[in-house]
Amino acid sequence: MFDNIDIYFERILEGLPFTLWAAVGGIALTVALSFVAGIAMLSRSRPVRFVTRVYVEGFRGSSEVVQLFFFAVAVPIFFGVSLGATAEGLLLIGVIVLGLNHGAYGAEIVRGAIQSVSTTQLDGAIALNLSPLQRMWRVVLPQAVVEMLPSFNNLFIQLVKSTALLSFIATPEIFKKADELRAVPAFARELGLIYALELVFYLLFAIAVTVIMRVLERLAARRVGRPPVHRARRMTMGVSS
Amino acid sequence: MSKWRWDRFFEAFPYIWDGLQVTIQFTLLGSLVAYLLGLAFAVIRQLQIPVVDQLLWAFIELVRSTPLLVQIFVLYWIVRPDLLGGFTIETQRLIVGVTALGVHYACYTSEVFRAGIDAVPRGQWDAATALSLPRARAWTGVILPQAVPRVLPALGNYTIAMFKEVPLLSSIVILDMVYQVKTAYAADTGGAGPEAWFAAGLTFLALSYPCSILVRKLERRVGTV
Numbered sequence: 001m002f003d004n005i006d007i008y009f010e011r012i013l014e015g016l017p018f019t020l021w022a023a024v025g026g027i028a029l030t031v032a033l034s035f036v037a038g039i040a041m042l043s044r045s046r047p048v049r050f051v052t053r054v055y056v057e058g059f060r061g062s063s064e065v066v067q068l069f070f071f072a073v074a075v076p077i078f079f080g081v082s083l084g085a086t087a088e089g090l091l092l093i094g095v096i097v098l099g100l101n102h103g104a105y106g107a108e109i110v111r112g113a114i115q116s117v118s119t120t121q122l123d124g125a126i127a128l129n130l131s132p133l134q135r136m137w138r139v140v141l142p143q144a145v146v147e148m149l150p151s152f153n154n155l156f157i158q159l160v161k162s163t164a165l166l167s168f169i170a171t172p173e174i175f176k177k178a179d180e181l182r183a184v185p186a187f188a189r190e191l192g193l194i195y196a197l198e199l200v201f202y203l204l205f206a207i208a209v210t211v212i213m214r215v216l217e218r219l220a221a222r223r224v225g226r227p228p229v230h231r232a233r234r235m236t237m238g239v240s241s
Numbered sequence: 242m243s244k245w246r247w248d249r250f251f252e253a254f255p256y257i258w259d260g261l262q263v264t265i266q267f268t269l270l271g272s273l274v275a276y277l278l279g280l281a282f283a284v285i286r287q288l289q290i291p292v293v294d295q296l297l298w299a300f301i302e303l304v305r306s307t308p309l310l311v312q313i314f315v316l317y318w319i320v321r322p323d324l325l326g327g328f329t330i331e332t333q334r335l336i337v338g339v340t341a342l343g344v345h346y347a348c349y350t351s352e353v354f355r356a357g358i359d360a361v362p363r364g365q366w367d368a369a370t371a372l373s374l375p376r377a378r379a380w381t382g383v384i385l386p387q388a389v390p391r392v393l394p395a396l397g398n399y400t401i402a403m404f405k406e407v408p409l410l411s412s413i414v415i416l417d418m419v420y421q422v423k424t425a426y427a428a429d430t431g432g433a434g435p436e437a438w439f440a441a442g443l444t445f446l447a448l449s450y451p452c453s454i455l456v457r458k459l460e461r462r463v464g465t466v
Contacts, residue, residue: 061446061453065408065419066438074435157306164308168412175311182318195315199307206306 004187008178008194012201015177018087022094022163022173023205027156029099030106034152037103038110039136052107059104065165068097072169087172094166094173102159109155113147114140146220153213160205174201246436253437256426257444260418264407267338267417271407272400274343279350280389284380286351287358304348310409313341317413338410346399353399357392358384394463397456401449418444 040052059067071093117140125135167176178194181187187194221227286297304312316337328336361384369379411420422441427433 057450058446061450062442063405063408063419063445065406065411066442066445069419069423069433070435070438070442073433073438077435161306161308164310165409167310175308179314192315192319195311195319198311199303199315202307202311203303 004190005193007187008181008190008197011177011181012174012197015172015174016201018091018166018171018173019163019175019201019205021091022098022166022171023160025091025095026098026102026159026163029095030102030155030159031152033099033103034106034110037107038114041107041111042114056104056107059101060108064097064101064162065168067101068094068165068169071097090166090169090171091173093169094163094171098159098162101162102155105155105158106152109148109151110144113144113151116147117143142220142224146217146224146226149213149217149220153210153217156209156213157206160209161202164202174198246434249430249434250436250440252430253422253426253433253440254444256421256437257418257441259425260416260421261444263415264404264417267342267407267410267415268400268404270335270339271342271346271403272396274339275346275350275399275403276396278343278347280354280385282347282351283354283358286355301348301351304345309341309345309406310412312345313337313409313413316341334413334415337413338415341410342403342406346403350396350399353392353395354388357388360391361387391463394456394459397452397459401452401456404449404452405445 037052037056040048041056043049043052072090075093121139121143122135125139130138163173164175166173167179170176175198178198181194182191282297282301286294288294317334321333321337365383365387366379369383374382407415407417408419411417411423414420418441422433422437426437430437
């Protein structure tokens with residue numbers, strides 16, 4: 001049964017860089033968009049709030065698979081074909097969609113965390129004559145980040161799982177690579193083993209994300225002089241609030 | 242740079258309508274499985290039977306941290322031929338699709354139910370013991386009637402999330418919205434352009450957004466756990 005296991009590993013390792021880049025790139029874009037959109041939703045200007053709302057609800061409300069197809073199809077048609085033709089181009093489209101989609105969920109996390117910082121903290125900052133930018137950067141955000149990190153942990157695991165969707169637009173990531181083996185009759189009988197390997201890989205990614213985020217949580221909590229957050233072992237999907 | 246064609250946008254809706262019925266069917270059946278199985282998981286974990294508890298915990302963590310797409314393929318390509326040989330291919334796909342969605346989301350909803358059960362005050366258990374109710378009766382007559390209504394809005398969120406994940410089933414030839422756009426529409430009009438995908442996205446949005454507003458209102462009224 002384990003005769004071909006080298007081949008399976010080899011194939012999955014070929015796809016690994018794509019999955020890793022999709023995850024890392026997606027997370028980077030998610031964080032950037034979450035902060036921009038999350039802070040914009042608290043803006044005093046009505047048009048800014050409206051535009052951000054449209055982005056957030058549009059991406060949260062429609063299906064990720066549809067968004068993926070929309071961008072994979074629309075980008076080549078509207079901006080010339082070059083981008084979608086290569087594996088790297090497909091990866092880039094995937095990263096953009098992963099980032100836009102999860103950034104919409106992340107925006108709500110950032111907004112909620114900023115709003116949860118107590119108003120007395122703001123009063124204190126105003127009393128100290130800090131400018132609005134200083135208030136945000138030195139008082140509100142360091143405290144809000146402590147609140148955000150557990151939710152971002154869940155969101156990032158969600159994102160890592162979503163990298164498997166890139167197989168829909170033929171990005172050669174690990175699931176696509178494993179799935180291609182199905183066409184070979186000799187391997188078809190060992191699909192159980194192949195998919196089991198895949199599941200283990202994704203599980204390891206999720207564990208890695210959690211380990212990194214726990215460290216960040218501890219650092220962020222220490223920075224604002226709090227004991228590390230005690231949290232229930234519980235995941236949410238980032239669907240509510 | 243090509244032009245956006247509204248006629249192609251409107252042409253997509255008949256195909257989307259065909260797929261929408263399938264999508265909704267899978268969402269509802271999948272939710273039913275997810276709720277019932279999630280409740281069962283939560284109750285079993287509450288009983289804290291030594292080995293069963295750890296196994297179930299490991300299973301839930303594995304399912305939650307691996308992609309639904311991989312799980313669908315595991316069920317479709319590995320489990321199916323052995324277990325469901327007697328059914329037609331359509332029934333097999335229905336069973337595989339509903340099971341994959343149901344089991345995946347049950348692992349999320351079980352945590353919601355668990356929080357709901359934990360939120361029932363200790364005194365309720367004591368009272369049930371004082372009245373010497375049998376354990377099963379305490380669950381069905383005292384604990385669950387208090388735990389379940391409070392978590393219903395939270396479960397609604399998972400139904401909405403599931404609705405948006407049904408397109409994954411298009412990969413095992415379930416004729417949902419995405420499958421319809423990708424095959425039937427593309428075959429009739431020479432390829433599914435951005436217009437058709439935009440129409441499909443809007444359809445998802447038009448259905449899921451009002452539902453999530455409704456769930457948010459309900460949450461505010463019932464009080465979430």
